[in-house]
Amino acid sequence: xxxxxxxxxxxxxxxxxxxxxxxxxxxxxxxxxxxxxxxxxxxxxxxxxxxxxxxxxxxxxxxxxxxxxxxxxxxxxxxxxxxxxxxxxxxxxxxxxxxxxxxxxxxxxxxxxxxxxxxxxxxxxxxxxxxxxxxxxxxxxxxxxxxxxxxxxxxxxxxxxxxxxxxxxxxxxxxxxxxxxxxxxxxxxxxxxxxxxxxxxxxxxxxxxxxxxxxxxxxxxxxxxxxxxxxxxxxxxxxxxxxxxxxxxxxxxxxxxxxxxxxxxxxxxxxxxxxxxxxxxxxxxxxxxxx
Numbered sequence: 001x002x003x004x005x006x007x008x009x010x011x012x013x014x015x016x017x018x019x020x021x022x023x024x025x026x027x028x029x030x031x032x033x034x035x036x037x038x039x040x041x042x043x044x045x046x047x048x049x050x051x052x053x054x055x056x057x058x059x060x061x062x063x064x065x066x067x068x069x070x071x072x073x074x075x076x077x078x079x080x081x082x083x084x085x086x087x088x089x090x091x092x093x094x095x096x097x098x099x100x101x102x103x104x105x106x107x108x109x110x111x112x113x114x115x116x117x118x119x120x121x122x123x124x125x126x127x128x129x130x131x132x133x134x135x136x137x138x139x140x141x142x143x144x145x146x147x148x149x150x151x152x153x154x155x156x157x158x159x160x161x162x163x164x165x166x167x168x169x170x171x172x173x174x175x176x177x178x179x180x181x182x183x184x185x186x187x188x189x190x191x192x193x194x195x196x197x198x199x200x201x202x203x204x205x206x207x208x209x210x211x212x213x214x215x216x217x218x219x220x221x222x223x224x225x226x227x228x229x230x231x232x233x234x235x236x237x238x239x240x241x242x243x244x245x246x247x248x249x250x251x252x253x254x255x256x257x258x259x260x261x262x263x264x265x266x267x268x269x270x271x272x273x274x275x276x277x278x279x280x281x282x283x284x285x286x287x288x289x290x291x
Contacts (some may be wrong), residue, residue, distance in 0.1 A: 042172030043252040046133040050256040053088045056291040069278030080106030080152050099127040099159050106152035122146035127159045135163040165198055176201040190228045197221040212252040220244040240282050242266030259289045
């Protein structure tokens with residue numbers, strides 16, 4: 001008989017944009033003058049009050065994790081689609097952001113707990129947070145979320161997907177900066193941690209209809225760990241490591257994200273008492289599109 005570990009959790013904040021409890025300040029290496037595109041001055045790349053003080057994004061997220069051991073084999077899949085509406089207000093050196101969902105569908109298929117589905121009915125209230133000029137999010141208030149929503153998405157991850165780590169400095173083509181993000185999500189049965197080292201560069205600059213759009217390419221070195229403990233199941237530790245690549249568009253005039261797509265493949269192992277290490281692999285994808 002195949003033994004199964006405690007419930008396999010939904011990985012938090014896999015793309016380096018997830019629920020962060022502590023973030024280190026990014027370092028920015030300005031590009032040489034010759035690296036800037038044309039004679040135009042490099043725009044300051046910082047999260048300030050967006051034009052119009054409102055934004056709407058469509059978020060699509062999916063992860064598929066496979067375990068392939070001699071005695072343990074299973075597949076866990078999670079996916080969701082959400083429409084997020086945000087309002088921005090100035091607050092000292094940062095922004096106040098209120099966010100709500102007007103559309104949401106998500107699911108998690110886990111070999112030990114079965115299928116979990118979540119809809120708008122699983123959310124009561126709004127997210128409120130501050131966002132500083134570097135794009136770092138500090139939660140103030142969270143909506144009431146059902147266990148199903150937390151299993152599919154997590155608690156703070158959804159809002160954080162909409163902000164990029166920025167250098168708060170002039171950034172022409174060739175500019176580079178590095179951010180380290182550490183995340184923690186602890187529940188009754190699991191403790192999940194993640195470390196993301198995000199290396200970003202300005203790859204292109206485009207001018208169209210009076211707008212300046214910067215193309216930001218990021219390489220995200222990721223390590224995720226989840227420790228599960230339950231009264232009736234074997235304790236388990238799951239670790240995944242790998243590289244995620246993200247390509248984003250930033251509108252310097254609107255002062256906000258236009259869109260991005262991030263994809264990656266991670267690998268690691270699951271350790272369950274009495275079973276030894278079980279190889280794991282994961283394919284992840286997230287897409288955010290402004291409306």
